[in-house]
Amino acid sequence: MVNLWNNARMQLLGQGPSSEVWNHPLPKTQQLVQEEMSGGNQVITDLFVALTIILAMGFIPASFVVYLVHEKASNGKHQQLLTGISPVMYWFSNYCWDFVNYLVPLLVCVIIFAAFQAMAYSGANLPAIVVLLLFYGLCMTPLMYCAEPLFAVPSTAYVTLICLNIFTGTISTLAILTLEAFVEELPTLMPILDFGQTIFPWTLPNYCLGRALLDIAVNHYANFAYEEFGVCVHEQGAVCFKDPLSWDVSGHYIFNLVLMAPAWFFLRLLIEWGCFLRGFKARRLARILQSAARPGEEGPQVEDEAVLAERSRVQSSARSAKAGLGDSLVIDNLEK
Known part of the structure; x- marks a missing residue:
């Protein structure tokens, strides 16, 4: 722009020659190049974003249990079952309605990511985020249903499940990250790390959500380094660009959520049918009958x-x- 302005001035003055300007910026330092390639402190920021999403999403499935506990305490559920509604239809209708309600905060979360243009959670990574949050809601809702028989007060159920979701999500994610950071220096931690990486994805949907978000962020900066600098920083040198929905990034966590959703729902139906309480009820009934058969052992009655x-x-x-x-x-x- 400066060169064009100077040439215009010289033409107005009637001078024939023109000027040219060259710019030679200073080369980037090695530290700056590494920060741009790896994302620098932005990875830590994305970790806190992932933990914040775990905190926020922990409130939503826990709120679904409040009305169910209220129905049980007020005998509303009992009246519905007496009118002929089967347990399968009762829980499936609640499941569908709660999932529709879950779509509202999911949409708000996606709009926030798109509006603020979060580097790791927008653009090409946004479809992976949507799929991950979608299946998280499908899996987390029946898991919360399984805790409904443990409570008789709705407020107690809400607060307890919120704390449980936050604790399991943050602690499991941070624990695995910490073990991965120190496992090379302390090989004795490898069995604990293997146990956590094997058990957590199949039992804790909160862990799948947090870890998948973090892996999507790390994969974003690895892809960015390849696109901008042509440097392949993935562990597998043959693959320098990975889709965020690939198996190595978030695909296996989404797969775990897909399989856990019907498993938790079927477990809730088994609890409803009393499959886990029949032995307890049978032993309790046997004790009652034995005490009734030997009334003299109970002591004199006044x-x-x-x-x-x-x-x-x-x-x-x-x-x-x-x-x-x-x-x-x-x-x-x-x-x-």
């Missing part, structure tokens, strides 16, 4: 005066009935 008076009257009436006098029907040896 009877009030009215019971004693009625007992003596019935016994005398029974003797009179044998003689053809007194009450026509006598039921003896009843206890109050």
Whole structure:
């Protein structure tokens, strides 16, 4: 622009020659190049973003249990089952309605990512984020249903499940990241790391959400280094660009969520049908019958005066009935 302005001035002055300007910027330092290639401190920022999403999303599935606990406490669920609604239809209808409600905060979350242009969670990575959050809601909702029998007060259920979601999501994600950072220096941590990486993805949807978000962010900066500088920083040198939905990035976490969703829902149906309580109920009934068969072992029972008076009257009436006098029907040896 400066060169064009100077040439225009010289033409107005009637001078023939023109000027040219060259710019030679200073080369970037090695530290600056490495920060641009790896994302620098932005990866740490994206980690906190992932943890924040875990905190925010932990409130939504927990809120679905509040109405269910209220229905159980007020016998609303019992009345629906008495009218002929099957347990499968009851839980499936709640599942569909809660998932529709879950789509609203999911849409808001996606709009926020797109509006603020978060580097790792927008653009080409946005479809992966949408799919991940979608299946997280499908999996987390029936998991919260499984905790419904443990509560009788809706507010207690809400607060407890929120704390449980936040704790399991943040602690599991940070624990695995910490173990991965120190496992090379301390090889004795490898069994613990393997155990966590094997168990957490199949039991904790919160871990799948947080870890998948972080892996998407790391993959974004690795792809950025290849696109901008032509440097392949992935662990597998043959693959320098990975799709965020690929198996190595977020694909296996989404796969775990897809399989866990029907598993948790089927577990809730088993709890509804009493499959895990039949043995407990049978043992309790056996103890009750045994105690009823041996009433003398319970110790002497104190009877009030009215019971004693009625007992003596019935016994005398029974003797009179044998003689053809007194009450026509006598039921003896009843206890109050």
